[in-house]
Amino acid sequence: MPGPVLIYSRFPKALMKRISEKFDLIDAAGKPPVTVFSKDELANVRALITAGGQSLRADVMDTLPNLGAIVCYGTGYDGVDLEAAKARNIVVANSPAANASAVADLAMMLMLTATRKIIPADQYVRSGGWAAATPSPLMTAPAGLPGAKIGVYGMGAIGRKIASRAAAFEMDVGYFNRTNYADLPYTYFPTLEGLVDWCDILMVAVRAGADTQHIINADMLKRLGPNGTVVNISRGSTIDEKALVAALRDKTIAAAALDVFETEPHKPDALTEFPNVVVTPHIGGHTLESHAGMQGCVIQNLTAFYAGKGVAHPVT
Amino acid sequence: MPGPVLIYSRFPKALMKRISEKFDLIDAAGKPPVTVFSKDELANVRALITAGGQSLRADVMDTLPNLGAIVCYGTGYDGVDLEAAKARNIVVANSPAANASAVADLAMMLMLTATRKIIPADQYVRSGGWAAATPSPLMTAPAGLPGAKIGVYGMGAIGRKIASRAAAFEMDVGYFNRTNYADLPYTYFPTLEGLVDWCDILMVAVRAGADTQHIINADMLKRLGPNGTVVNISRGSTIDEKALVAALRDKTIAAAALDVFETEPHKPDALTEFPNVVVTPHIGGHTLESHAGMQGCVIQNLTAFYAGKGVAHPVT
Numbered sequence: 001m002p003g004p005v006l007i008y009s010r011f012p013k014a015l016m017k018r019i020s021e022k023f024d025l026i027d028a029a030g031k032p033p034v035t036v037f038s039k040d041e042l043a044n045v046r047a048l049i050t051a052g053g054q055s056l057r058a059d060v061m062d063t064l065p066n067l068g069a070i071v072c073y074g075t076g077y078d079g080v081d082l083e084a085a086k087a088r089n090i091v092v093a094n095s096p097a098a099n100a101s102a103v104a105d106l107a108m109m110l111m112l113t114a115t116r117k118i119i120p121a122d123q124y125v126r127s128g129g130w131a132a133a134t135p136s137p138l139m140t141a142p143a144g145l146p147g148a149k150i151g152v153y154g155m156g157a158i159g160r161k162i163a164s165r166a167a168a169f170e171m172d173v174g175y176f177n178r179t180n181y182a183d184l185p186y187t188y189f190p191t192l193e194g195l196v197d198w199c200d201i202l203m204v205a206v207r208a209g210a211d212t213q214h215i216i217n218a219d220m221l222k223r224l225g226p227n228g229t230v231v232n233i234s235r236g237s238t239i240d241e242k243a244l245v246a247a248l249r250d251k252t253i254a255a256a257a258l259d260v261f262e263t264e265p266h267k268p269d270a271l272t273e274f275p276n277v278v279v280t281p282h283i284g285g286h287t288l289e290s291h292a293g294m295q296g297c298v299i300q301n302l303t304a305f306y307a308g309k310g311v312a313h314p315v316t
Numbered sequence: 317m318p319g320p321v322l323i324y325s326r327f328p329k330a331l332m333k334r335i336s337e338k339f340d341l342i343d344a345a346g347k348p349p350v351t352v353f354s355k356d357e358l359a360n361v362r363a364l365i366t367a368g369g370q371s372l373r374a375d376v377m378d379t380l381p382n383l384g385a386i387v388c389y390g391t392g393y394d395g396v397d398l399e400a401a402k403a404r405n406i407v408v409a410n411s412p413a414a415n416a417s418a419v420a421d422l423a424m425m426l427m428l429t430a431t432r433k434i435i436p437a438d439q440y441v442r443s444g445g446w447a448a449a450t451p452s453p454l455m456t457a458p459a460g461l462p463g464a465k466i467g468v469y470g471m472g473a474i475g476r477k478i479a480s481r482a483a484a485f486e487m488d489v490g491y492f493n494r495t496n497y498a499d500l501p502y503t504y505f506p507t508l509e510g511l512v513d514w515c516d517i518l519m520v521a522v523r524a525g526a527d528t529q530h531i532i533n534a535d536m537l538k539r540l541g542p543n544g545t546v547v548n549i550s551r552g553s554t555i556d557e558k559a560l561v562a563a564l565r566d567k568t569i570a571a572a573a574l575d576v577f578e579t580e581p582h583k584p585d586a587l588t589e590f591p592n593v594v595v596t597p598h599i600g601g602h603t604l605e606s607h608a609g610m611q612g613c614v615i616q617n618l619t620a621f622y623a624g625k626g627v628a629h630p631v632t
Contacts, residue, residue: 101462101486108485109434112425116603118596119438125595126588130581144603146417168484169424170417265446272442279441280434287432287460 002306004044006033006064009051011073018295019049023302030054034063047305049298052076052094053208053235053264058084069305073294074285075099075158077315078208078235093301093311097157098293099285104161106284107233108169110257111150111201113278114229115142120275138275143200143227146170151199153192154206154234155181162203174198196223201231208235216240221247229255233284236261245270248277259284318622320360322349322380325367327389334611335365339618346370350379363621365614368392368410369524369551369580374400385621389610390601391415391474393631394524394551409617409627413473414609415601420477422600423549424485426573427466427517429594430545431458436591454591459516459543462486467515469508470522470550471497478519490514512539517547524551532556537563545571549600552577561586564593575600 003024007016010030019025026045028036033045045064050056052072056079061067070080072094085092113119120138124130150166152159155177163173163186174187176195181188189195192215196202202224206212216230216239224230230253232239241262247253248271257278258271264282266272272279285294300312319340323332326346335341342361344352349361361380366372368388372395377383386396388410401408429435436454440446466482468475471493479489479502490503492511497504505511508531512518518540522528532546532555540546546569548555557578563569564587573594574587580598582588588595601610616628 102460105428105461105485106432109425109428109432112421113429113434116422116425116599118425118429118594119435121596121599122435122594125582125597126584128584130597131583133581139597139599139602141602141604141607144418144605145421146605165481165484168481169421265449266441267447268442268444278434278438280437281441281446281455283432283437283455286455286457288457289460289462291457 002046002302004041005302006037006042006045006048008033008048008056008060009054009073011049011051015073015291015295016049018292019298019302022299025049032060032063047071047302049073050080052079054079057081058088061085061088061090069093069301069311071298071301071305071311072315073298075103075156076208076235078237080315082315091305091311092315093297093305093313094315095294095297095301096313098297099290100157100161102287102290103158103233103284104165105287106259106280107158107162107203107205107231108165110231110233110259110278110280111203111229112145114231114255114257114276115145115201117142117276119278147172148201149174149199150201150203151175151189151195152186152203152205153177153195154204155179155184156205156207158233159203159205160184162205166203171201192220193223196220199224200227201229204230204232204234204238206234206238208237212238214238214240214243216244218243218246221253224253226251226254228253229257231257233259236264236266241271248274318362318618320357321618322353322358322361322364324349324364324372324376325370325389327365327367331389331607331611332365334608335614335618338615341365348376348379363387363618365389365618366396368395370395373397374404377401377404377406385409385617385627387614387617387621387627388631389614391472392524392551394553396631398631407621407627408631409613409621409629410631411610411613411617412629414613415606416473416477418603418606419474419549419600420481421603422575422596423474423478423519423521423547424481426547426549426575426594426596427519427545428461430547430571430573430592431461431464431517433458433592435594463488464517465490465515466517466519467491467505467511468502468519468521469493469511470520471495471500472521472523474549475519475521476500478521482519487517508536509539512536515540516543517545520546520548520550520554522550522554524553528554530554530556530559532560534559534562537569540569542567542570544569545573547573549575552580552582557587564590 047069152175255276363385468491571592
């Protein structure tokens with residue numbers, strides 16, 4: 001076995017089991033590696049596995065003098081300082097598209113749950129409200145999906161799968177993306193503002209980074225409007241959560257459905273008090289097949305790296 | 317205005333508003349018409365509007381000596397005694413397909429909610445379980461939809477829309493139906509047993525009637541198996557609820573998601589105690605567009621009837 005491979009983020013053991021059959025893993029469990037391992041142990045580490053959203057900056061890299069590969073479990077790599085890695089000849093790899101279907105499925109579920117109000121509906125039945133014919137404002141007929149305008153922000157692997165699902169729901173699909181893909185049968189908007197002005201449902205599927213930090217701000221939420229719903233399955237950093245709470249409080253928008261948050265795990269707060277908000281604990285890519293796909297990518301990346309062939313899925 | 321048109325079932329006033337602009341409505345609000353109106357008033361009634369699932373038998377028809385048309389709001393007409401109507405020269409009409417997209421959307425949402433466990437996930441975030449890293453068996457990775465086998469029982473307008481949505485979710489789609497439609501790209505099963513043995517998710521979209529009463533019984537649930545989920549957006553009568561409760565208690569099946577129940581409104585009971593059950597208060601067709609479509613069909617049916625042209629959408 002080559003190795004040892006450092007597990008930098010906190011992962012459930014079950015997710016690392018398959019990888020541990022091929023590589024010798026040493027687990028920092030989310031703590032700074034220098035606080036867990038000796039200098040000698042850290043000097044042996046040539047590769048690490050991390051969750052792409054977790055901060056991994058120059059200071060940590062400098063505690064691993066022989067680090068050559070940062071392998072992200074998942075699609076994202078927004079927590080990794082790519083410049084610092086490049087300066088140290090550390091290659092960064094990810095698991096592209098392995099979780100795209102699972103995330104797109106959750107995105108559709110969040111949209112449906114928010115617009116058709118399934119959580120209050122379930123509670124209405126369980127609590128006896130239906131049996132007692134208790135008046136419920138939540139039971140007012142909502143707009144359905146067919147003909148509704150969905151704006152997909154970010155047309156990567158996940159955005160494409162959201163768009164194809166939305167088309168099957170008879171929705172009118174538009175998107176904003178750096179590239180206008182001629183092969184896609186959806187309406188391209190050259191600006192995010194144009195997309196948000198147009199759509200009823202804004203689906204945030206963009207890759208997170210410094211350029212998308214708080215890009216969904218008070219102005220964008222105002223553009224989305226009082227019948228608008230925002231769904232985020234990207235990263236919490238893309239939405240200004242304070243502005244979102246204000247927009248929900250003032251009914252500037254109708255609803256929000258979020259799988260990701262500015263700080264994770266997200267603590268109960270003003271956001272989780274709204275009945276027209278749906279929140280899930282970052283489970284977009286959390287299916288058996290998605291994990292198997294991501295584990296496969298990690299193994300491919302590490303195998304290539306230790307064979308001296310770079311990584312299988314480099315972040316460019 | 318022709319009329320008066322009797323409103324036989326209990327409907328929210330808002331749903332009858334558009335119809336009331338064209339027809340003179342008298343509202344029994346779900347009570348036996350003889351207890352609400354005089355014999356003379358009832359003798360004037362030539363048409364009535366009902367919810368298709370509500371019992372409407374010979375005894376009620378006989379209190380309306382000049383009744384010529386029973387117009388169902390929605391697709392279903394399972395509560396109407398068709399033989400008794402025919403014997404009295406009463407034509408029965410419905411609103412075919414007007415709610416199909418809305419019902420199919422809810423079916424997909426119920427499937428996603430049950431398999432991806434969104435209600436416990438939302439509760440986990442809201443309650444602070446996520447922030448406290450409370451262990452949660454519900455957070456174990458579930459199987460995703462891509463590659464999963466969905467068995468659509470009943471390939472009418474709703475079944476077709478469920479199937480096309482499921483295909484966009486990259487599911488393997490099979491169906492059982494009296495007719496094997498050569499134009500459909502899905503796997504046809506010649507028996508319901510064969511479909512249920514095969515599928516992971518059973519989607520009940522069949523028209524309710526005497527022949528489908530409790531057709532999803534203990535044997536079918538055993539065939540569905542411990543990884544199986546049953547979703548019902550048809551009528552509660554199609555599932556033996558006692559057998560369903562036993563199957564959930566004994567883990568004979570994994571989960572259930574129900575918009576319809578044997579008795580509606582459904583009272584809290586053993587069924588609503590399970591965490592792996594999702595329940596909604598018969599809101600499948602409950603969207604603005606779906607109601608507009610159903611109201612349009614009712615108006616078409618009544619307009620044709622009073623013009624002496626039969627009904628626009630006869631039940632045959």
